[in-house]
Amino acid sequence: MxxxxxxxxxxxxxxxxxxxxxxxxxxxxxxxxxxxxxxxxxxxxxxxxxxxxxxxxxxxxxxxxxxxxxxxxxxxxxxxxxxxxxxxxxxxxxxxxxxxxxxxxxxxxxxxxxxxxxxxxxxxxxxxxxxxxxxxxxxxxxxxxxxxxxxxxxxxxxxxxxxxxxxxxxxxxxxxxxxxxxxxxxxxxxxxxxxxxxxxxxxxxxxxxxxxxxxxxxxxxxxxxxxxxxxxxxFLGTANIFEGRIETDGDGVRFHTRTGEVLTLPEAGGEGANLVLRPQNISMTLAPREGGLRGEVLHREFLGSQIRYLVRAAGTEIVVDQSHSAGRDWFETGAQVHLVVNTASAVVL
Ligand SMILES: Nc1ncnc2c1ncn2[C@@H]1O[C@H](COP(=O)(O)OP(=O)(O)OP(=O)(O)O)[C@@H](O)[C@H]1O
Ligand SMILES: [Mg+2]
Structure with a gap:
């Protein structure tokens, strides 16, 4: 044809x-x-x-x-x-x-x-x-x-x-x-x-x-x-948008959040002042992690394969999805957590 x-x-x-x-x-x-x-x-x-x-x-x-x-x-x-x-x-x-x-x-x-x-x-x-x-x-x-x-x-x-x-x-x-x-x-x-x-x-x-x-x-x-x-x-799925400031110098690229925390990025990957991250590219721990962000769990929803958390961090509310398997503990509402960001997947806009 x-x-x-x-x-x-x-x-x-x-x-x-x-x-x-x-x-x-x-x-x-x-x-x-x-x-x-x-x-x-x-x-x-x-x-x-x-x-x-x-x-x-x-x-x-x-x-x-x-x-x-x-x-x-x-x-x-x-x-x-x-x-x-x-x-x-x-x-x-x-x-x-x-x-x-x-x-x-x-x-x-x-x-x-x-x-x-x-x-x-x-x-x-x-x-x-x-x-x-x-x-x-x-x-x-x-x-x-x-x-x-x-x-x-x-x-x-x-x-x-x-x-x-x-x-x-x-x-x-x-x-x-x-x-x-x-x-x-x-x-x-x-x-x-x-x-x-x-x-x-x-x-x-x-x-x-x-x-x-x-x-x-x-x-x-x-x-x-x-x-x-x-x-x-x-429009395509859930996106977390962190407002802040990008700084590039001899040591690499860093993103400064509105609350003064710093994320190291692998490369600039775009111009702008917003860091866009998908919910599945952020993980949470209770123990402090170097290079992470502090957050507080505001709400959680059980979605079956995942648990979706609403977390206050870096001066904004973000969505974090953690895969769920039977027997795994959940983070409680009100928990103080540390977020580890997969910066390789971040987009700067
Ligand atoms: N015959 C018409 N006269 C005046 N305005 C119209 C007419 N047809 C569509 N519009 C306007 O044109 C715009 C685009 O309409 P369109 O039908 O293309 O949207 P759409 O993307 O298909 O939306 P939906 O998902 O609701 O079907 C809308 O603001 C609508 O109000
Ligand atoms: Mg239509």
Missing amino acids: AQTGITIEDLHLSFGDTDVLRGVDLDIRPGEFFAFLGPSGSGKSTLLRAIAGFGPRPRGRILIGGREVLDLAPWARNVGMVFQSYALWPHMSVRDNVAFGLRERRVPARQIRDRVDAALDLVGLGHLDERMPNQLSGGQQQRIALARTIVVEPEVLLLDEPLSNLDASLRVQMRRELLGLQRKLGLTTIFVTHDQEEANTTSDRMAVLDGGVIQQIGTPQELYDQPANLFVAG
């Missing part, structure tokens, strides 16, 4: 005088599973719809497979979009729902039958072809919506929170199926979600959006380990 990349250059879009996309640049590789991740209102759906050809005309450029598409109608762009609501036709059977796009394209009847059969088999629902949508579970409806989109053989698959109406365990199952299907078809896919776990587990790369601006693009691991700014750090 031919694979199609997507290029977006300096895209701006406004609703009235509200700027919703403010200069988006993006290169999505052929065959890539790409996620748009960001909080509600950050512009994810607007950007996806602009690629599909819905909504106000943006300024800038969108190229699909090297072809400029801003002046093309949605149907001429050869993209398939699955909307969050599924939007199945309630009065049509599963087969007719899936066949709809092919009939509109005046595909001969025998071909329609074969292609619908193939699309239903692909999503594992060939045996339900005579059912009506209201006789299907949410997960089955979602798969029919997908079958209906891929049956017209789009070059690009655009998915707007396609799993958001499913319960937690079905979501996990469906996201694996979706990824398997995407790999099998080799379809360039954009997946919109505000769920970081969903983006992490499915995407080859992702873009984090906030306020209509892409904050960072990279693999899930790159974004988690090397966030470009405090927004990305805080």
Whole structure:
């Protein structure tokens, strides 16, 4: 199958005088599973719809497979979009729902039958072809919506929170199926979600959006380990942010906390006055430790595999996760502790 990349250059879009996309640049590789991740209102759906050809005309450029598409109608762009609501036709059977796009394209009847059969088999629902949508579970409806989109053989698959109406365990199952299907078809896919776990587990790369601006693009691991700014750090998992001061001299790099304690860093690794540390990269002891920080346990939560502590240290409240195993003692609320920081994993922003 031919694979199609997507290029977006300096895209701006406004609703009235509200700027919703403010200069988006993006290169999505052929065959890539790409996620748009960001909080509600950050512009994810607007950007996806602009690629599909819905909504106000943006300024800038969108190229699909090297072809400029801003002046093309949605149907001429050869993209398939699955909307969050599924939007199945309630009065049509599963087969007719899936066949709809092919009939509109005046595909001969025998071909329609074969292609619908193939699309239903692909999503594992060939045996339900005579059912009506209201006789299907949410997960089955979602798969029919997908079958209906891929049956017209789009070059690009655009998915707007396609799993958001499913319960937690079905979501996990469906996201694996979706990824398997995407790999099998080799379809360039954009997946919109505000769920970081969903983006992490499915995407080859992702873009984090906030306020209509892409904050960072990279693999899930790159974004988690090397966030470009405090927004990305805080949006992808829990981040502890220590405010302070960086000092570099002949002896190396040191971070001075607001309370006057000093952490030695392996390298500067960035400019700024904030040290960002993940909860699992801090460990706690009761005995004093050289180069550690003093803290007081304010609260603790048992999470099963981990115990999550809220600790006051370095003039702020931080989260520390300690892995849990049976029989291991917990730190009590109110305990005076010493924190040992894995400075190799720290990011300065
Ligand atoms: N038709 C519209 N008219 C005016 N403003 C709109 C319209 N559609 C969206 N917006 C605004 O554009 C901004 C981005 O909306 P968008 O739907 O792209 O966000 P989103 O990131 O998809 O959020 P969510 O996670 O809630 O779906 C929001 O502030 C929203 O209020
Ligand atoms: Mg949306």
